[in-house]
Amino acid sequence: MSLDFTVIPPFIGVILMGALWTIAITAASAVLSFFGGIVFAVVALYAPWVIRLPFRAFAWLFMGTPLLLQLFLIYFGLVQIGIDLPAFAAGVIGLGLHFAVYNSELIQTSILAVDKGQMEAARTIGLSRSQALRKVVIPQAVRDVIPPIGNNMIALLKDSALVSVIGVSELTLSAQLAIGRTYRPFEFYVLAAVVYYIINLGMEAVQRRIERRIKAAR
Amino acid sequence: MTDQIPFVNIRHAQKSFGTLEVLKDISLQVAKGEIVAIIGPSGSGKSTLLRAINDLDPLTGGEVWLEDMQVNMKLPHRQYEKHINQVRQNIGMVFQHFNLFPHLTARQNVTLGPKMLKGLSEADANKLAEEQLAKVGLLDRIDYYPSRLSGGQKQRVAIARALAMKPKVMLFDEATSALDPELVEEVNLVMKKLAEENMTMIIVTHEMGFAEAVCDRVIFMDNGVIVEQGPPDKIFRNPDNQRTQDFLRKHLANANR
Numbered sequence: 210m211s212l213d214f215t216v217i218p219p220f221i222g223v224i225l226m227g228a229l230w231t232i233a234i235t236a237a238s239a240v241l242s243f244f245g246g247i248v249f250a251v252v253a254l255y256a257p258w259v260i261r262l263p264f265r266a267f268a269w270l271f272m273g274t275p276l277l278l279q280l281f282l283i284y285f286g287l288v289q290i291g292i293d294l295p296a297f298a299a300g301v302i303g304l305g306l307h308f309a310v311y312n313s314e315l316i317q318t319s320i321l322a323v324d325k326g327q328m329e330a331a332r333t334i335g336l337s338r339s340q341a342l343r344k345v346v347i348p349q350a351v352r353d354v355i356p357p358i359g360n361n362m363i364a365l366l367k368d369s370a371l372v373s374v375i376g377v378s379e380l381t382l383s384a385q386l387a388i389g390r391t392y393r394p395f396e397f398y399v400l401a402a403v404v405y406y407i408i409n410l411g412m413e414a415v416q417r418r419i420e421r422r423i424k425a426a427r
Numbered sequence: 428m429t430d431q432i433p434f435v436n437i438r439h440a441q442k443s444f445g446t447l448e449v450l451k452d453i454s455l456q457v458a459k460g461e462i463v464a465i466i467g468p469s470g471s472g473k474s475t476l477l478r479a480i481n482d483l484d485p486l487t488g489g490e491v492w493l494e495d496m497q498v499n500m501k502l503p504h505r506q507y508e509k510h511i512n513q514v515r516q517n518i519g520m521v522f523q524h525f526n527l528f529p530h531l532t533a534r535q536n537v538t539l540g541p542k543m544l545k546g547l548s549e550a551d552a553n554k555l556a557e558e559q560l561a562k563v564g565l566l567d568r569i570d571y572y573p574s575r576l577s578g579g580q581k582q583r584v585a586i587a588r589a590l591a592m593k594p595k596v597m598l599f600d601e602a603t604s605a606l607d608p609e610l611v612e613e614v615n616l617v618m619k620k621l622a623e624e625n626m627t628m629i630i631v632t633h634e635m636g637f638a639e640a641v642c643d644r645v646i647f648m649d650n651g652v653i654v655e656q657g658p659p660d661k662i663f664r665n666p667d668n669q670r671t672q673d674f675l676r677k678h679l680a681n682a683n684r
Contacts, residue, residue: 329483330526330585334540334592335516337508344539348530 214396220387224397227383228404234300234379235366235408241305242365243358246312247347253317255342271310277371279303284375300372308365315357319350352423359416366409380404434459434494434627435480435596441488442475449475450486451651457596460625464638464659467648468674473631476648477598480629481518482511493517493595516544519589523601525581527573533560533584534569537591544592559587563617579610583617596627604633615641635678639663647671 217224252264271279284299294302323346331341373382384401388394433456442450449472457463465473478484480491482499491498498514500507528536537559538552547555560566563583573581582602589597599618603611615637622628622641632638638645638659645662647655647670655668666672 324526326522326524326526327528330520330522330528331539332512333481333483333515333518333520334588335512335544336540337512340543344543345528349528352530 212395213393216391216393216396217400220391220397223383223387224380224400224404227378227380227401228408230297230378230383231366231369231380231405232408234297234304234372234377235362235369235412237301238304238308238365238369239362241301242308242312242361245305245309246316246358247351249309249313250316250320250350251342251347253313254320255338268310268313271307276303276307276368277374279307280371280375296372296376299375300369300377304365304369304372307368308361311361312354312358315354315361316350319354320346322353323349355419355423356416359413359420362416363409363412366412367405370405433457433492434461435629436492437476437480437489438492439489440476440479440486440491442472442479442484443487449651450479452489453648453651453653455646455653457627457629460627461644462622462626462628462642463630463644463646464642465629465631465646465648466633466635466638466674467654471648472651473648474600477600477629477631480596480598481515481520483520512544516540516592517595519586519592519594519597521582521585521589521597521599521602523604525573525578525585525605527581527585527588529573532570532572533565533576533587536573536584537588540588540592555591556587559591560584562590562620563587564613577610578606579613582606582614586614586617586621590621596629597621599628599630599632601631601633603637633678635663635675635682647674649674 249264249268252260253268256264280300280303283303284294284296287294287299327345327349328338328341331345332338336344369379370381373379373385376382378386380401384397387397391397435455435457437453437455440450440453440455442448453472453476455463455476465477467473475484479486480493480498482491486499493514496514498511498518500510502510528539531539534553534556537556538547541547541555542549542552556569557566560569563586565580565583565587568576568580568584573584576584586602602618603614606614611634615634618628618630618637619641630638630642642659644656645659646653647662647666647668649670655662655666655671662671663675666675
């Protein structure tokens with residue numbers, strides 16, 4: 210059987226729809242992982258131990274087990290305790306929290322790297338510790354950590370293919386759907402790969418823009 | 428220009444880091460409007476003493492009072508935090524390394540405190556920032572980020588930031604030590620201006636010339652104690668204590684090298 214890319218056009222709509230879902234789930238998970246990462250970092254560094262220790266266990270769970278398993282657990286497992294999430298929401302929560310834990314590691318390091326004179330100067334004015342963190346320390350830490358977080362977000366895009374297994378009809382699942390109809394795996398997997406790559410380029414462009422903006426404000 | 432009621436009152440200040448005793452039972456009263464310089468070799472405890480005044484380095488013993496308010500009051504943690512944040516609004520502090528907030532413009536550096544702590548409106552805060560930055564001669568740099576300011580300009584913004592809280596006393600921790608020599612004067616001028624406005628100031632410094640020109644009293648510290656204190660011409664021209672004499676001679680030799 211030879212290759213025949215003319216099978217693609219009838220499925221362009223399906224694939225584009227899949228690409229849109231991939232972008233949506235990546236964007237939503239990225240936002241969750243960013244803000245979740247900040248919250249987790251603050252908890253890991255500053256919360257009293259009664260909150261910090263359970264959080265460590267939770268972070269270990271997300272870092273030490275496969276993302277695929279986490280998605281199964283959130284989508285299929287939680288139903289048993291009465292939490293029935295739609296597949297999209299389960300995917301965003303799984304991806305978002307998973308990468309929030311990774312982002313949190315970066316942000317923690319970055320918070321600790323902010324000169325301690327910054328906290329002192331803020332406290333000297335009369336700001337409380339949490340006000341100083343919010344207005345002085347964390348904005349600087351986050352600014353410094355944007356480039357490595359960008360790399361995590363590219364990994365997130367690629368791992369978003371995993372939510373196909375819980376039935377979110379994103380790009381990978383859409384390709385599989387087209388393959389099921391045409392029995393043309395090579396053509397559609399290559400197409401999906403190209404589309405992932407294009408989305409990836411788009412994300413890098415957005416990232417560069419954010420980094421330029423940050424640089425301008427220095 | 429000074430009255431006799433102690434404005435800042437440090438009583439039996441004692442501070443240890445582990446087994447190292449940095450402050451050994453120091454008492455010091457500063458009157459309202461008085462300008463006091465603290466000099467001494469590095470490691471003498473002068474910065475620690477200054478930082479104890481706003482509890483940045485909490486004392487292990489003794490008391491610090493600002494007027495009728497005890498700074499380092501014994502309170503449960505949560506109440507103490509509330510108390511100290513309130514107290515610190517009255518005590519401006521300027522650091523050797525400026526510690527400007529690099530992610531904020533000069534204006535935002537100045538308005539952060541007043542907006543968050545005194546509930547100033549955007550318009551009032553902006554007016555205050557303009558006032559304070561004009562005072563330190565940097566109105567034309569109001570929307571600059573610190574990275575685009577020279578060291579001297581940064582330190583002047585830092586002074587404006589402290590003044591915006593309308594403090595009762597200003598603490599200077601080697602405010603010009605990190606500056607290139609040609610930038611020292613512009614910061615000194617701002618400090619002189621404050622002195623003329625009768626701001627109460629406590630200045631840790633290595634600049635004997637400035638201390639002599641501006642201060643009402645000079646305190647010489649060594650090894651965690653106040654060795655000698657008096658008016659600047661007495662301390663600099665005719666000190667009684669051998670350690671003061673040695674320090675000044677060494678310092679002068681270094682300065683002339």
